[in-house]
Amino acid sequence: MFDLSLIGIGTGNPDHVTQEARKALREAALVLIPRKGEGKDDLAYLRHRILDEAGATAQVVEFDYPVRDPSLPYLDRVNRWHDEIAGQWRAAMARAAAEARAGQPLPDNAPSVPGPVALLVWGDPSLYDSTLRIAARLDPAPRLRVIPGITALQALTAAHALPFNTLAGSVKVTTGRRLATEGWPADCDSVAVMLDADGTFRTLAEPDLDIWWGAYLGMEEQILRKGPLPDVTDDILTTREKARARHGWIMDTYLLRRRGKT
Template sequence: MRKIHVIGIGSGDPDQLTLQAVKALRDTDVFFILDKGEVKADLVQLRRDILDAHIPEGAYRLVEARDPDRDRAAGGSAYSPAVGDWRSARADIYQRLISEELGEEERGAFLVWGDPSLYDSTLGILEEILERGAVAFTYDVVPGISSVSALVARHRTGLNRVARPVQITTGRRLAEGFPDGVDDVVVMLDAHQTFRQYADEDIDIYWGAYIGTADEILASGPIAEAAPRIERLRAEARERKGWIMDTYLLRRRPKG
């Protein structure tokens, strides 16, 4: 029976891998990597750097495939169907890779940024492939250090305060309003810098981009003061690299 390791590799720093992740890397015959094009070629190189840091040269095979494009213009009621179509297109690719590139008794692996359980599609895609019944395999999941954990560590703060909840959401949801009953909100997948709409409120922001990599950028402070600086840093970084991955924590200040 083929076996797949879904390995959380942290946010980019090879030192962020857990001992369990390193063991899984060394138990793998074939690594599957989706290429997102020339603009994001450094994402593939970061994966290669992680493998080079932890596995002897020549001890594995690397198989690459082109990641399907997603309709990023889809909004409103069209958003979820667009994401579903993209995931199914990815499932087609994953299914082909597993059936054609992985021997019956070999072990393959997908290297997942951060933690596989947090805003990542890999687990759902593997379940879709198994439901199709065209190829059989088992899989396990190795947790990783998420960009959320790395963000608060770099800012030397916690996710929540005493006896208070924390919520993790997306920029799309934050645009609909600050969550009720929550004063600490982590925001991911925000291409529109939604934090700007809260500049008039008593909220601090802890922001980071390319966390865990050599390109890491950090900024923090009251939104009203930090927002212009973050906008500038973000625009400069996107112009320089062609893409950006950022995460931030919003923290409402106590009243009185």
């Protein structure tokens, strides 16, 4: 068994990293950093920057993120992808252990990893993130420690100076995929949408909705848009595509609310 810390690092701003997270990074012996493909080097660079600013001295091993198979049904596709990511973690830890043993006569019962392992997780490891589900696939199971981080929803509402909920009102947090298939929920004034690659808000027939949208939240590249949904939809879609082309990637989220409820 080994120690594995899943460390929330916020939304790309090193100032989002808590003192608890910085302490855990300094205690780690090994940090795993994903490489997410061509054009997304920024994501690995930001993790390295956070390690440097935390004063971490851990061994760092990078690994390549597998690609999801688009031919599979969605849940099968994601479950197989998680299996493959867990396999990449195991392979990365094995490489680290081999490097630690190189030239050193260690006993047969020496740990399979060189010490506490850490993963830097965008946002928070327990909110709209699958890192915990991937960690559950490891064998032997690690001793898990989860360190919370600032989420995209917090960064979005703070950037817009907007309360997350209305007075005595509920908020539904959902995905673009579910919003597309289920539409606006009947019992909510507010809907926060995560993981929407298709701009599903443009398909809503619900009248009198306002939107607060943000991309690269908390980063120097942060972009914000807000207003009545019909008035700003085209601007958001155009801005989104230009930003993706410029950076090679985009992380964005938005909150929709019935007009007059804020």
